[in-house]
Amino acid sequence: MLLNVHSQYSLRYGTMHIENLLMEARAKNIHQLVLTDINNSTGCMEFIRVCRKHGAGFEDRHGVYWPPYQFKPIVGIEFRRDEQLLYIGIAKNKEGMKELNDFLTLHNLNQTPLPFEPPKFQNAYLVFPYGKRNKLAENEFIGIRASELNSLAGKPLGHLQHQLVVLHPVTVKDKIEYRLHQYLRAIGLNTVLGKLTEKDTCKPDEVFIDELELRAKFECYDFIVSNTQKLLDSCSTDEYTFGKKNKKYFTSSAEEDLKLLIQLAMKGLGYRYGTDNKEALMRIQSELKVIADLDFCAYFLITWDVVRYGMEKGYYHVGRGSGANSIVAYCLKITDVDPIALGLYFERFLNYKRSSPPDFDIDFSWDEREDIQNYLFEKYGRNHTALLGTMSSFKTRAVIREVGKVMGLPKSEIDDFVDPSKEIANRNNPIFKKIMAVGTFMNDMPNQRSIHAGGILISEEPLTYYTALDLPPKGMPTVQWDMYEAEAIGLDKYDILSQRGIGHIREAVKLIAQNQQKQIDIHDFKTFKEDPNLNAQLKAGTPIGCFYVESPAMRQLLKKLGCDNYLTLVAASSIIRPGVASSGMMKMYIQSYHAPDKVKYLHPVMEEQLGDTFGIMVYQEDVIKVCCAYAGLDLADADILRRGMSGKYRAKVEFDRLAQRFFSKAKAMDREEAVTAEVWRQISSFAGFSFSKAHSASFAVESYQSLFLKTYYPMEFMVAVLNNYGGFYQRWVYVHALQQTGAQVNLPCVNHSDAEVNIEKDQAYLGFIGIQGLENRLVELIPRERRANGNYADLEDLIKRTGLTLEQALILIRIGALRFTGKSKKELLWEVHNHLGNSNRPVAGNELFRLPVKPYALPALATDLVEDAYQELELLGFPLSISMFDLLKTPYRGDVLAKDLDRYEGKIVKMLGNYVCEKTVHTSQNSKMWFGTFIDSEGDFFDTAHFANRTPVYPFRGKGCYLILGRVLMDFGVPSIEVMQFAKLPIVDNPVLQT
Known part of the structure; x- marks a missing residue:
């Protein structure tokens, strides 16, 4: 009723x-x-x-x-x-x-x-x-x-x-949930609880x-x-069935699909392996049979068509995901990973008991993906195509902010409640306790619908049989549920993703052609992976800007392994993931890598199945191998366990049942209980974070491409990184890296800069995009007008040709973008008020005749590098004229430099470092610790560890230089500092505030 x-x-x-x-x-x-x-x-x-x-x-x-x-x-x-x-x-x-x-x-x-x-x-x-x-x-x-x-x-x-x-x-369920409903309504209406009316909420009954x-x-x-x-x-939902709902055929029938897939695969076989590779031929025939039997031909062909379209447009792509285990995918150019050369495990990719097709993650450059998406919408129709949605939920910090707002708390008090340094004090605050009590009900509740990172659905039936469609800011129809619901209904997503690493590579190749008149074959991976200069940079752990290998943790891992080859990098790409790292398996892998003859295998099965990785599970395929060989699970059950641990499986009851089956079948095979428990601990440590080997191999290919460009064309590469909005680090780190290549990095200039960073020979000019507060209109207009009608003569010329307002002119002057005039900033600030200091705005445009302006004399106006640096901090986010070290009140630069740390193992040192980034982790005792990354006064990176017993509160205080006292620890030859004392140093005062 x-x-x-x-x-x-x-x-x-x-x-x-x-x-x-x-x-x-x-x-x-x-x-x-x-x-x-x-x-x-x-x-x-x-x-x-x-x-x-x-x-x-x-x-x-x-x-x-x-x-x-x-x-x-x-x-x-x-x-x-x-x-x-x-x-x-x-x-x-x-x-x-x-x-x-x-x-x-x-x-x-x-x-x-x-x-x-x-x-x-x-x-x-x-x-x-x-x-x-x-x-x-x-x-x-x-x-x-x-x-x-x-x-x-x-x-x-x-x-x-x-x-x-x-x-x-x-x-609602009851009176308690009615109160929760009131909180939710206040959040939804962006008001305080006391202002809710009866019309705003449901009835209590x-x-x-x-x-x-x-x-x-x-x-x-x-x-x-x-x-x-x-x-x-009179109503019924019996017509709804849940099974395969994806587009059935790429052509007109299953027979035609299979015929086309075979044709394309065989053509690709000749391209990848030649005409007489019997092993490749046997494997491709075996795969094609499984693909046809499971009715996945259309899925492969649609993915191939996406790649084909992108290649015809000149787009560069990276194919990854479990689908990269497939030789068919390799021959269709969906991926560039050779599954035979890497010994990739086919059953991780596809097996007869799998109901859904494998994952293909196809990465395009961040500014090319939208065109790929539009192609799919146009080809398959907007009634049958949509972006995949996702559901964001209330999390602890968001709950504190939202509940605090509707309770009417001031922002400062809410900020205190989410400040990690005040965590202990907050626990006893009665208002905080009330917020957290509400949070126990609200935590993980759906908050708002959003868009999946890259999933697209292409269905046989119109999608509106199953969902209404939203139009998020992305501007493309989006289903109202997430990937788990899509899979439950029977819709398998196509992952069309974007990443900035591809943009780095694409633009670097373009810049090299422009700046050095050289054409680069960036797909010559076989040469790259054997290049000793590239492998030396990997081993040294200096790949700043390079895709996936530039983070502090990855750089340290590469150095600890002494990684100097492709296969080791493939393994490193997976063991860096939290599931492997947090279980202790990463440390064991490094030890085993350096002393393979001393490896003690947990069980003969582990040596047999995982000999290449020293008995350690590194890839998702390893879970399947071990579950099958050690406990006798079949491929389908092993894959369900693997998916359950990757967070992509919601049927927890079935997953738990399979976990019990793992133990019972292992016992039936006379496996020792203690060994089985440890094997299971290692399996479960993956916890959703490990990669398939093919996925890691795809990442490693792209890493080598980035390494090649960084090694041989470092200036153009770092400019490309900056123009594609960086990577792991903040923008100033990449500007610093560009300076280290020998490039002269200049502040923006209206007569040299473009919207983005440009480079000619060794002269690089920062672009207008990075200037805080500069209107988007001017970012594009200033360089476009200059290219069309020549350089700007002076401030007045710039104003008349671009229609600058006073506010925008002040920004350009303060950042130094008019230094070509030969006038100081203060002279220009005086002058600009003569032009724009009244209510009449100049009309942009060219003048037929230009009347000279009467000269006037100004008193001598002092310039100050510190004042310039403060303006650069405000407008760029970092100083360029001088370094952060030069802004310090103290001339002290530390007793030790990063390059010398390995000589001080076990000793206490005092260092100065410019803050780069930090990472918070939870220890096994559930206490917090932090890892920091800094650059010393000579521009070299070093890392710190901050333990809770040494640092009882959140240690970092934002950007700036820190004085660090700590003990040098060596881990597999890689130094870091265990921090004992730590303080941010003050910088000199802004001269403007002193006058």
């Missing part, structure tokens, strides 16, 4: 998860209900599936068995405008749900408000709130609450008698009540109950 049930997907409104919602309905003996979340259909398919699960009986995550209980799931959408209920749509069937989704989608995509007058639905009902409508169509009803029944007394109902239905909305109790409330109007029951009886 419940026509209007809200779940948590009624964002910042409903409080119940769908599973909890149905458990509450069971407790109240309710068998029919309609899920109608507000302006979305996110939970509809999940609702249908969970209802069916209850109908079959199930075991919950606590191991409790729940016997079958029959629910009749009905779905719809509650439509609201400006927070006010318009009408409730209830789908009669699958076509009705499509009509409701189409209607909402139309208004979402066109960004128009929902109409007060709804369209005529053929397969859906509409329920209007009581008192809001008189004239009704055949499929329209008036919903009346029990509290509103008195208003019917004595009124002739006439034609309305057959169109009145019970309206008992459900939004919007809870589940027993159906008999609900019927009793309407006993004097039994026809209303009868109308409601007829409506419910």
